[in-house]
Amino acid sequence: MTHVPISVTVDGTVYDGEVEPRTLLVHWLRDSLGRVGTVVGCDTSSCGACTVLLDGRSVKSCSVLAVQADGHSITTIQGLAEGEDNWHPVQTALKECHGLQCGYCTPGMVMSTVDLLSENPNPTEEEIREGLHGNLCRCTGYHNIVKSVQHAAEAMGGAK
Amino acid sequence: MTEVLDTSTPMGRPLKRKEDARLLHGQTNWTDNIQLPGTVHMAILRSPMAHAKITKLDVSGALDQPHVVAAYGAAELGDLNGAIPCVWPVTDDIQMPPFPALAVDKVRHVGDAVAVVLATDKTAAYDALEAIDVDYEPLPAVVDMEAALQPGAPLVHDGEGAPMSNECYTFPLPGTGIPYDEAKAKADVVVKRRFVNQRIIAGYMEPRAVVASPMGMSNEMTVWSATQIPHILRVLLSLVTGLPENALRVVAPDVGGGFGGKLQLYREEILAVQLARHLGRPVKWTETRSEDMVASHHGRDQIQDIEICATKDGKLLGLKVDLLADMGAYLQIITPGIPLLGMFMFPAIYKMESYDFNCVGVFTNKTPTDAIRGAGRPEATFAIERIMDELAAELNMDPMKLREMNWIQHEEFPYATIAGLTYDTGNYEAATAKAMDLFGYDELRAEQEARRASGDPVQLGLGISTFTEMCGLAPSRTLGALKYVAGGWEHCTIRALPTGKIELITGTSPHGQGHETAWSQIAASILGVEVEDIEVVHGDTGRAPYGMDTYGSRSLAVGGQAIKKAAERLVEKAKVIAAHQLECSVDDLEFVDGAFRVKGDPEKAQPLAAVAFEAFSAHNLPDGVEPTLQAEATVDPDDFSYPHGTHLCAIEVDTETGKSTIRKYVCVDDVGVQVNPLIVEGQVHGGLAQGIAQALYEGVEYDEDGNLLTASFADYLIPSAADLPSFVTGTTVTPSTTNPLGTKGVGEAGAIASTPAVINAIVDALRPMGVTDVLMPASPQNVWRAIEDAKGGAA
Numbered sequence: 001m002t003h004v005p006i007s008v009t010v011d012g013t014v015y016d017g018e019v020e021p022r023t024l025l026v027h028w029l030r031d032s033l034g035r036v037g038t039v040v041g042c043d044t045s046s047c048g049a050c051t052v053l054l055d056g057r058s059v060k061s062c063s064v065l066a067v068q069a070d071g072h073s074i075t076t077i078q079g080l081a082e083g084e085d086n087w088h089p090v091q092t093a094l095k096e097c098h099g100l101q102c103g104y105c106t107p108g109m110v111m112s113t114v115d116l117l118s119e120n121p122n123p124t125e126e127e128i129r130e131g132l133h134g135n136l137c138r139c140t141g142y143h144n145i146v147k148s149v150q151h152a153a154e155a156m157g158g159a160k
Numbered sequence: 161m162t163e164v165l166d167t168s169t170p171m172g173r174p175l176k177r178k179e180d181a182r183l184l185h186g187q188t189n190w191t192d193n194i195q196l197p198g199t200v201h202m203a204i205l206r207s208p209m210a211h212a213k214i215t216k217l218d219v220s221g222a223l224d225q226p227h228v229v230a231a232y233g234a235a236e237l238g239d240l241n242g243a244i245p246c247v248w249p250v251t252d253d254i255q256m257p258p259f260p261a262l263a264v265d266k267v268r269h270v271g272d273a274v275a276v277v278l279a280t281d282k283t284a285a286y287d288a289l290e291a292i293d294v295d296y297e298p299l300p301a302v303v304d305m306e307a308a309l310q311p312g313a314p315l316v317h318d319g320e321g322a323p324m325s326n327e328c329y330t331f332p333l334p335g336t337g338i339p340y341d342e343a344k345a346k347a348d349v350v351v352k353r354r355f356v357n358q359r360i361i362a363g364y365m366e367p368r369a370v371v372a373s374p375m376g377m378s379n380e381m382t383v384w385s386a387t388q389i390p391h392i393l394r395v396l397l398s399l400v401t402g403l404p405e406n407a408l409r410v411v412a413p414d415v416g417g418g419f420g421g422k423l424q425l426y427r428e429e430i431l432a433v434q435l436a437r438h439l440g441r442p443v444k445w446t447e448t449r450s451e452d453m454v455a456s457h458h459g460r461d462q463i464q465d466i467e468i469c470a471t472k473d474g475k476l477l478g479l480k481v482d483l484l485a486d487m488g489a490y491l492q493i494i495t496p497g498i499p500l501l502g503m504f505m506f507p508a509i510y511k512m513e514s515y516d517f518n519c520v521g522v523f524t525n526k527t528p529t530d531a532i533r534g535a536g537r538p539e540a541t542f543a544i545e546r547i548m549d550e551l552a553a554e555l556n557m558d559p560m561k562l563r564e565m566n567w568i569q570h571e572e573f574p575y576a577t578i579a580g581l582t583y584d585t586g587n588y589e590a591a592t593a594k595a596m597d598l599f600g601y602d603e604l605r606a607e608q609e610a611r612r613a614s615g616d617p618v619q620l621g622l623g624i625s626t627f628t629e630m631c632g633l634a635p636s637r638t639l640g641a642l643k644y645v646a647g648g649w650e651h652c653t654i655r656a657l658p659t660g661k662i663e664l665i666t667g668t669s670p671h672g673q674g675h676e677t678a679w680s681q682i683a684a685s686i687l688g689v690e691v692e693d694i695e696v697v698h699g700d701t702g703r704a705p706y707g708m709d710t711y712g713s714r715s716l717a718v719g720g721q722a723i724k725k726a727a728e729r730l731v732e733k734a735k736v737i738a739a740h741q742l743e744c745s746v747d748d749l750e751f752v753d754g755a756f757r758v759k760g761d762p763e764k765a766q767p768l769a770a771v772a773f774e775a776f777s778a779h780n781l782p783d784g785v786e787p788t789l790q791a792e793a794t795v796d797p798d799d800f801s802y803p804h805g806t807h808l809c810a811i812e813v814d815t816e817t818g819k820s821t822i823r824k825y826v827c828v829d830d831v832g833v834q835v836n837p838l839i840v841e842g843q844v845h846g847g848l849a850q851g852i853a854q855a856l857y858e859g860v861e862y863d864e865d866g867n868l869l870t871a872s873f874a875d876y877l878i879p880s881a882a883d884l885p886s887f888v889t890g891t892t893v894t895p896s897t898t899n900p901l902g903t904k905g906v907g908e909a910g911a912i913a914s915t916p917a918v919i920n921a922i923v924d925a926l927r928p929m930g931v932t933d934v935l936m937p938a939s940p941q942n943v944w945r946a947i948e949d950a951k952g953g954a955a
């Protein structure tokens with residue numbers, strides 16, 4: 001199959017590569033770049049585990065082709081706040097409120113929350129639940145995820 | 161009861177988890193992350209049919225495809241085609257048909273594995289599946305359990321020597337107490353119901369994955385698997401493949417949830433190991449989610465005929481349970497035993513004079529079933545808690561009052577139940593009082609009355625579930641008596657390293673439960689060190705050689721005991737060394753805040769870290785004391801422990817659309833002594849969500865030909881945040897007496913208790929309309945149908 005050249009900024013680094021046109025962004029990130037912090041949970045764009053930011057807006061990286069990311073900037077869970085001591089308020093909140101257990105949904109949950117709060121810095125519980133409806137978590141029952149988002153909103157100065 | 165929180169040690173404190181930093185930064189080690197040089201990727205051709213003869217299978221076409229290294233059907237695989245053993249043959253005459261890794265001649269469920277392709281590129285491996293030439297001759301499929309048992313039904317297994325029946329086994333529990341008919345003869349009221357506990361999936365978010373990597377010319381093999389059971393897997397893989405166990409290392413790296421679904425030896429694990437050995441290079445397989453839906457075991461799937469009898473005052477006399485349990489097409493490792501774990505729990509928290517149980521395991525042309533969160537106990541709890549509500553309705557009695565009348569009083573523990581168990585401790589009164597208070601039971605009942613009176617199209621229902629469960633699998637002797645092949649002990653080794661750090665090696669294998677944090681808390685409390693100074697090693701048979709892994713809410717109840725014992729033994733050994741160093745007798749020393757101190761002379765002290773260094777340098781050890789400071793313990797539990805709780809659900813049911821909306825969910829769980837309340841609460845939340853999901857949203861569905869209708873996450877409804885409420889949770893603490901930490905289990909509690917609470921609430925809302933049951937999942941369609949059926953029945 002013919003390959004197409006692409007150039008994508010991932011977590012601040014520019015990657016030039018060649019991909020099959022059918023390659024999904026998430027597979028390119030994981031298999032070609034080794035950015036394995038972003039994960040795959042399904043094959044029907046249902047779970048949101050693969051969520052990344054594309055030019056600052058959340059997308060399911062399993063429903064974007066790598067070629068579509070050409071010329072764009074991707075932020076993954078690994079680039080949101082690099083280094084163990086560097087925490088985005090959303091990451092901090094999830095730890096504080098025990099908003100994760102196995103952690104598999106977590107990268108997607110974090111990235112979706114970052115986007116949600118940038119759109120709506122002070123969401124109600126209902127808006128949080130609706131806003132995250134594309135991200136499935138099997139471990140937490142969402143109770144503490146909702147609390148985490150509220151906590152993050154407060155920390156980021158959104159909530160009154 | 162007042163709980164005194166001892167703040168001097170980390171035990172019992174809601175510490176934030178050690179695990180979280182790397183999980184939150186994407187610094188994880190999922191099996192699918194592993195990329196080894198020379199890897200070949202495995203793709204599996206699966207049957208599109210529920211039951212068929214394979215009339216032609218030619219894999220050679222796949223070999224011509226780009227990047228393909230090898231391709232096999234059962235014929236090409238020959239002796240490498242291992243079979244999955246069932247390690248729980250529940251009766252002497254159980255039918256245990258062969259379960260080969262690749263199907264031989266016949267396929268028996270949609271998703272059955274037919275052929276395998278290995279390619280250096282993952283996508284190429286999947287592409288090459290299309291070049292395999294395969295023909296099937298369809299056979300009639302059996303999907304429904306009752307139809308499967310009819311004479312003349314198509315047989316799932318009809319090989320030579322197979323009995324001409326789809327019955328896998330019949331297990332009667334010899335009646336306990338007085339004969340059921342005698343109890344029934346004394347009864348004023350008899351209520352009989354049929355409940356269907358539908359088939360569900362585990363739904364862990366990380367798909368299964370395995371990497372098998374042989375080491376050069378030696379026999380050695382490392383297997384990484386997204387599994388809950390690295391230790392058991394190692395034994396089984398060795399038995400199945402013939403690889404010497406001592407050359408096999410199994411690692412469960414970060415594992416993204418399990419819920420029983422990764423308590424398994426899967427055919428893909430066997431194939432990966434066999435082919436890695438055969439090809440001499442790493443083999444990797446990661447399932448797609450759609451593959452998971454057909455290839456990973458399902459759970460539940462029982463038809464329950466339940467009869468309960470009581471006096472007119474509501475005193476329970478007897479319970480009779482007849483189960484049909486769907487095994488699916490093959491027996492996975494503990495498929496037949498799952499309903500029997502429930503067998504003990506049908507009588508639940510109630511006193512009665514008679515209990516009769518019978519279970520028939522049935523083969524059908526569907527994916528095999530096995531453990532899913534609760535494994536047998538949710539099914540049992542559902543049945544008893546549902547029928548208690550039906551009995552209350554029959555007696556025209558408040559359902560909580562009926563329960564109170566019949567449950568074991570707190571002063572009656574330990575209590576020998578009619579099912580033959582001895583419940584250690586419990587206080588159903590306390591948990592219920594607290595839950596009722598948080599719920600506002602009386603106000604909600606008043607609102608219900610008002611809505612009924614005004615004919616509100618949105619009716620309110622209140623559902624109760626007062627549950628208990630047995631956890632802490634398990635006393636090995638009990639397992640032996642139940643014909644389970646292995647034991648139920650747990651192991652811990654603790655090493656005090658010369659630099660002052662502690663290595664805690666556990667045989668449990670967490671996949672979200674926070675063992676790294678909780679185990680550190682237990683050990684730190686005994687060793688007087690900082691939680692941060694303890695490293696918990698788990699899930700790797702190379703570094704943690706002994707263990708029985710994580711399932712059945714056993715890790716703390718059993719593994720916790722091993723940690724405590726190992727830590728205490730370590731202190732004992734250290735004390736001898738410290739006494740020698742401090743030139744005093746062992747009896748003169750006390751161990752306080754991580755240091756040995758001479759009683760009455762606190763200045764003379766030696767911290768544990770210093771002792772560890774002395775044990776390492778070994779320059780000045782007392783005679784007869786061996787260098788290094790470590791201790792180990794392997795603990796077989798004396799008995800199970802029995803957490804319990806009271807769950808209350810208020811639900812609004814729109815009688816026009818059938819839509820149910822949870823208004824309030826309250827639960828008070830008693831899981832004994834808590835090591836980390838934050839983690840306990842999280843486990844309860846997750847369990848609630850999973851149990852509520854079974855009640856309202858989830859269900860595996862097949863059509864009559866055995867085609868899976870819920871074949872992806874687009875069709876199988878795992879609830880999102882938008883589908884669930886927040887929960888009101890509380891706890892009471894009644895310490896267990898079957899282990900020295902006083903802990904019980906919490907991993908399954910929420911999932912066991914919540915399903916009947918929700919369905920009881922829906923039926924309660926609709927009872928004035930004549931509704932006495934609603935099929936799960938209680939989707940708007942199913943609720944609407946129940947209402948229509950009731951109308952029809954009344955007409």
Ligand code: FES
Nearest residue numbers: 041042047048062
């Ligand atoms: S992997 Fe499930 S939505 Fe992308």
Ligand code: FES
Nearest residue numbers: 101105137138139
């Ligand atoms: S934390 Fe396990 S799926 Fe969300």
